[in-house]
Amino acid sequence: MKKIAIIGNPNSGKTSIFNHLTGLRQQTGNFAGVTVEIHKAAIIFENQPIEIIDFPGTYSLFPNAADERLVVEILLDEQHAVHPDIVCYIASAQHLERHLLLFSQIQDLGFLTVLGITMLDTAEQQGITVDLPKLQQLVGVPVVSLNGRSGKGTQELLKNIKNASCQTWIRSCEEQKQFLKQQLCENFTSVKPQIEDVLQRYQRIQSIVDECTAKKMASKTFTERLDTILIHPIGGLLIFLGLMFFLFQAIFSWAEIPMNWIEEGFVWVSLYLKGLLSEGWFANLLTDGILAGLSGIVVFIPQIAILSAFIALLEESGYMARAIFLTDNIMRRFGLNGRSLVSLISGTACAIPAIIATRNISNQKERLITILVTPFMSCSARLPVFTLLISVGIPSEKVGGILDARGLILFALYLAGATTALLASKILSQIIPTSERNVFMLELPVYQYPHWKSILLTVYNKVRTFVWEAGKIILIISVILWALAFYGPTYQRQKAEQLLQEQMTSHTDNVEQLRSSIYLETSYIGMLGKFIEPIIEPLGFDWKIGIALITSFAAREVFVATMATLYSVVDAEDTRTLVQRVKAEINPKTGQPVFTFPVVISLLIFYLFAMQCASTLAVVRRETHTWKWAILQLLAMSGWAYVASWLAYRIAVFWV
Amino acid sequence: MNLRTLANVSKGEIFVLHNFSDENVAISMMELGCIPPIKIQVLGWALGGCPLYVKANNTLLAIRLKDAQKMIGI
Structure with a gap:
């Protein structure tokens, strides 16, 4: 099958052309050792199957980032799975001079090429006209006029x-290969030959562009006029914050409606299956293991879809580059960039879509740091845990006669999460090495109406990738946790039956809940809770909290449901009963309440910092293409949660 | 005329870039089509004076102040 590469500069419109050519047939290809993805699709054209590959956008074959480096590696490696037979090079009429640089470098590698020119209409508005037949004559390859919005010219x-x-252009094919291989070996650190190469090419490019384009002096463009408002140092920043607030609302509130439908749908199916199947391990596995796991995957789709659509809209319109420009000064102090801010803010709703959104960060180091720190932001799943614990341990008092103490604690938790994320970024930026050029130059593209088809395609691809890639891992972890909670050693189960018979007389109203509570206690997970008790005791936690910590490893919000089971509350939604029962719990060793102020503070801090989310872990694995970062992140977050929790507990004990 | 860097140019002023004092800045600018001598107009700044918002060769660019200090011209 012939392989056709779509190559071009960033903002050349090449991805729109790729989308028009391939539609929903796109697949994502990952390559070992790199975090970069390449989209490809097999199509039939004139009864011949061909594979179309969308290469990452790059300005030249002297890479400055991992994705750009991959382009050079693939073009030099004839054995590579996506080494192309033919190149469709996409260049914008607005910036023909700059876009012909990479074109000339690729031509020197000996690739058969077709040159597609996009944005002819936008260029015309700016007073630039391109004589395409003349250009074809000068560059010596077929030249085609393309429209990224309508798809005209793609066939x-x-x-x-x-x-x-x-x-x-300036070298024979063999010389060019040799030159680039030499540069690749030296990791592109020898800049002088690169400068000479570029200068030599521009001499010829300049004369070609002068011959085939006509330029009229254009007045201030629409983009420049709009930018006086949108990138105003203060006004622009306020508009950006307004947009982020809108995004936060969308993920937090709008997504809640379909998320509730999904959850209710799964509960309905689960109850239906429980009624249909006789009680036993299979019914339980299906409802509490597999269905619960599937629910944990599907429930995130609305948030991922909303965030992906919003980010695609910002990218397509050209606003994303302005957002990076506005926040660069603040974010770079923490080793991040403006795109990181979008992920961090989205992370307060849910870390899953926020981590997926880091794909838009081209600098691999900044992207990795953003992935690693985003889970520190307090996501919506922490809210039920925080609400329960604050209701249990923090009195509803007014601080300074105005502020509610509970609200203040909640705000402090969100602030502590954000501060930790930024401090962790600062530390990681000092530790993680980078071979990328420490130069920040960003092209601010002209504003354009977004292509709705492209946005929908982006949303579809992001959701599909999450469901198939991260979903597998979430499902496996859910089933393992189910097995640990469902099964227990025989001797423990006999003890459980005895205990149930004894207690049934005093708990006639909720026997089923009592059975669940006792069975959970005597299950493997219950035993694990007791086993880890000595480790968590310094934090003020007992074995029951230990069970909740383990069950909520997959999803922190499970903490509330586990507490409800452990404290034999019929309806987990009825938090008042749960709060009362939890408050009344007495530690048999000390004779004091279990959930004292120090214990609650310690638990709050633990849930603020600990990973406790299998879905995030799976997504980090998916996005970094290695378990290394996911496991390091889990260990670092859990370790820090333990230390911070212990400190908070000691300080609170001293305080009280 | 005295040489200066892009970092010293006022808003709206046109700067003619002649040279670079850093090779990495040079190659990054050249890849973006900015080959000296080229006219660069400063259109504004972000909060705190960095990055700069400039127009060069019909392209709008964001350049950090530390990189602008390595661009020499008049």
């Missing part, structure tokens, strides 16, 4: 594949 592009040709 013409494919038809011209058979006419694709090659013309060398």
Whole structure:
């Protein structure tokens, strides 16, 4: 099958062309050792199967980031799975001079090429006209006019594949390969030959562009006029914060409606199956293991879809580059960039879509740091845990006669999460090495109406990737946790039956709940809770809290449901009963209440910092293509949660 | 005329870039089509004076102040 590469500069419109060519047939290809993804799709054209590959956007073959480096590696490696036979090079008419640099470098590698020119209409508005037949004559390869919005010209592009040709510019094919291999070996650190290469190419490019384009002096463009408002140092920042607030609302509130439908749907199916199947391990596995796991995957789809659509909208319109510009000064102090801020803010709703959104960060180091610190932001799943614990341990008093103590604690928790994320970024930026050039230059593209088809395609691809890639891991972890909670050693189960018979007389109203509570206590997970008690005792936790810590490892919100089971509350939604029971719990060793103020503070701090989310873990694994970072993140967050929790507990004990 | 860096240019002023004092800045600018001598107009700044918002060769660019200090011209 012929492999056709779509290559071009960032903002050349090449992904829109790829989307028009391939539609929903896109697949994502990952390559070992790199965090970069390449989208490809197999299509039939004129009864011939062809594979189309969308390469990451790059300005030249002298890479400055991991994705750009991958382009060079693939083009030099003839054995690579996506090494192309033909290149469809996409260049924008607005910036023809700059876009022909990479084109000339690729031509020198000997690739048969077709040149597609996009944004002719936008260029015309700016007073630039391009004579395409003249350009074709000068560059010596077929030139096709393309429209990224309507898709006009894409079929013409494919038809011209058979006419694709090659013309060398400054080196023979062998010399160019040798030159780039040498640069690759030196990790592109020797800049002088690169400068000479670029200057030599521009001499010829300049004369070609002068010959085939006509430029009229244009007045201030629409983009420049809009930018006087949108990137105003204060006004622009306020508009950006307003947009982020809107995004936060969308993820937090709007997504809640479909999320509730999904949860209710799964509860309904679960109850239906329980009624249909006779009680036993299979019914339990299906409802509490598999269905619960599936629910944990599907429930995130609305948030991922909303965030992906919003980010795609910002990217497509050209606003994302302005957001990076506005916040760069603040974020770079913490080793991050403006795109990181979008992920961090989204992380307060849910870390899953926020981590997926880091794909838009081209600098691999900044992207990795953002992935690693985003789970410190207090997500919506922490809210039920915080609400329960605050109701149990923090009195409803007014601080300074105005502020509610409980509200103040909740605010402090959110603030502590954000501060920790930024401090962790600062530390990680000092530790993680980078080979990327420490130069920040960003092109601010012209504003454009977004392509709705492209946005929908982006949303579809992001959701599909999450469901298939992260979903597998979430499902496996859910089933393992189910097995640990469902099964227990025989001798423990006999003890459980005895205990149940004894207690049934005093708990006639909720026997089922009592059975669940006793069975959970005598299950493997219950035994684990007791086993870890000595480790968690310094934090003020007992074995019952230990069980909740283990069950909520997959999803922190499970903490509330586990507490409800452990304290034999019929309806976990009825938090008042749960709060009363939890408050009344007495520690048999000390004779004092279990949930004292220090214990509650300690638990709050633990849930604020600990990972406690299998879905996040799975997504980190998915996005970094290695378990290394996911496990390091889990250990670091859990370790820090333990230390901070212990400190908070000691200070609170001293205080009280 | 005295040489200066892009970092010293006022808003709205046009700067003619002649040279770079750093090779990494040079190659990054050249990849973006900014080959000296080229006219660069400063259109504004973000909060705190960094990054700069400039127009060069029909392209709008954001450049950090520390990189602008390595661009020499008049």
